[in-house]
Amino acid sequence: MKNYFMNSASQFLTGNILKICLVLSAVLLMASACKHAEDEVTPATDATVAENQKVNDWILENMQTYYYWNDKLPANPDKTQAPSDFFDSILYTYDATTNPNGDRFSWIQESAEELESSLSGETTTTGMEYNLYLRASGSTGVIAQVLYVLPNSPAEKAGIKRGDIISKVNGQLLTTDNYASLLFTGTTFTFGFATFNGSSLTDTNQSVSVGATVYQENPVFMDSVYTYGSKKIGYLVYNQFVTGPGGPEDHTYDDQIDAIFSFFKNQGVNELVLDLRYNPGGYTSSSANLASLIGKGISTSSVYFKEEWNSTLTPYLTREYxxxxxxxxxVSKAQSIGANLQRVFVLTTDHTASSSELIINGLKPYMQVITIGTTTHGKNVGSITVTDETGEIKWGIQPIVFKSFNSLGQSDYAAGFAPDIEVEEPAVLQPLGSVQEDLLNEALSQITGSSVNARRAVKSGNQLTLLNSSIQRKAGGGRMIKNLKTLQW
Structure with a gap:
């Protein structure tokens, strides 16, 4: 099959498939029996409603074709709504109690161009990701704990590092009411900090000013090799499945992964720790590339994963392809270290999603996969990027279009993969790659059969209540994306 991420599928279907086209709808104006001048619909409102209907017709027809739950779409949705509201109104909505198999992941973006750029790792950012916690149980106060800082980003240049705790933005203490507006809007920030002594937070006088900028994130964050006796342990921190900065046809980042595994192979690596704790997903092609560098006893005829599409598209795609x-x-990889591995350790959190979970599920039939950390996000479905190639519709949508299964037909991780060894990230974070960092330390201890640097005995979880995370706002966050660009409808 194709090594695609879902990227630009706004082409035409033929035969028994609905033809995707733009439908320009007339606007029906309702008038009351007693019409007054002030009740007249203004031209601006009329134009807005007409534009909404045009965009919403385009949305609905694409969803009727591609959406995994296209048989659950409403019969007569209100097309006068703003496109984002309309899109949300037609989704097969997830509910933990009444509809646990519903849609948690489809989304829409006003600019298709920005959507495609962000899916390749380009965003306007200060260059750091963080978790948001309540300052104390029942409190409305909020703090942001920095998880990692991107190289050469404004945040790194300002001296911000992993583990720093931000308690103020632009002179205001963060609260449940204001954190979104203070952290997620604007481009210039003055961050104030707090310290944590293990039981309480104390605000300090320290502050730094940081400006957001357009930044291309390289998801290949770091790699190392640790030697303990006969154990050569490869370690890779990989934060998103992105093929390259130029989009799905650019394989710059995939090539970097290949180079790392070539180094691992030359170093005689015989144990692997794959750090996907902050990896929310991305291109399935990059996931397949990484899995092919790890899998034991695999070949190009070995199944990594299978897809289930809707009943509208399945007959057409089967007939055509x-x-x-x-x-x-x-896929065949000369850099593969699978022959030297019996198992792989995967570090996980709730941010581990989609194409990251695909790695866990897809490798399990072939080797032992040991997860360390906390339960993963739980996303066993994938999406495509749908844009209007005529350029008339500026919006882009990312609908769920398939469900994934491994070679044994298993897809039972909608609630996430519970860790084999539970280790919660603590309130005081060690640098990634440090042998004293809790999750990595546990993996090294499991591999060596003994405590590494006596760190294992002093692990302690984070007692703060998790509220939100900047990682959830990453494009592709929690997404398993497939590229359909080369398909001809």
Missing amino acids: GSGFFVQNF
């Missing part, structure tokens, strides 16, 4: 369209096999 064969049943192989729905199967992603492993």
Whole structure:
């Protein structure tokens, strides 16, 4: 099958598939029996409603074609709504109690161009990701704990580092009411900090000013090799499945992963720790590339994962492309270290999602996969990027279009993968890659059979209540994305 991420599928279907087209709808103006001048619909309102209907017609027709739950779309949705509201109104909405198999992941963006850029890792950012916690149980106070800082970003240049705690923005203490407006809007920030002594937070007088800028994030964050006797342990921190800065046809980042595994192979690496704790997903092609560098006893005829699409598209895709369209096999990689591995350790948190979970599920039939950390996000479905190639519709949508299964037909992780060894990230964070960092330390201890640097005995979880995370706002966050650009409808 194709090694695609879902990226630009606004092309035309033929035969028995709905033809995607723009439908320009007339606007029906309702008038009351007693019409007054002030009741007249103004031209601006009329134009807005007409534009909404045009965009919403385009949205609905694409969703009727591609959406995994297209048989659950409403029969007569209100097309006069703003496109974002309309899109939300037609989704097969998830509910933990009444509809646990519903849609948690489809989304829409006003600018298709910005959507495609952000999916390749380009965003306007200060260059750091953080978790948001309540200052104390029942409190309305909020703090942001920095998880990692991007190299050469404004945040790094300002001296911000992993583990720093931000308690103020622009002179205001963060609260449940203001944190979103203070942290997620604007481009210039003055961050004030607090310290944590293990039981309480104390605000300090320290502050730094940081400006957000357009930044291309390289998801290949760091790699190391640790040697303990006969154990050569490769370690990779990989924060998003992005093929390259130029989009799905650019394989710059995939090539960097290949180079790292070539180094691992030359170093005789025989144990692997894959750090996906902050990786919310991305291109399935990059996931297949990484899995093919790890899998034991695999070949190009070995199934990595299979896809289930809706009943509208499945017959067409089968007829046009064969049943192989729905199967992603492993790919041949000269840099693979799978022959030297018996198992792989994967570090996880709730941010570990989608194409990251695909790694866990797809490798399990072939080798032991040991997860360390906390329960993963739980996303066993994938999406495509749909844009209007005529350029008339500026919006872009990212609908869920398939469900994934491994070679054994398993797809039972909608609630996430519970860790084999539970280790919660603490309130005081060690640098990534440090042998004293809790999750990595546990993996090293499991591999060596003994405590590494006596760190294992002093692990302690984070007692603060998690509220939100900047990682959830990353494009592709929690997404398993497939590129359909080369398909001809």
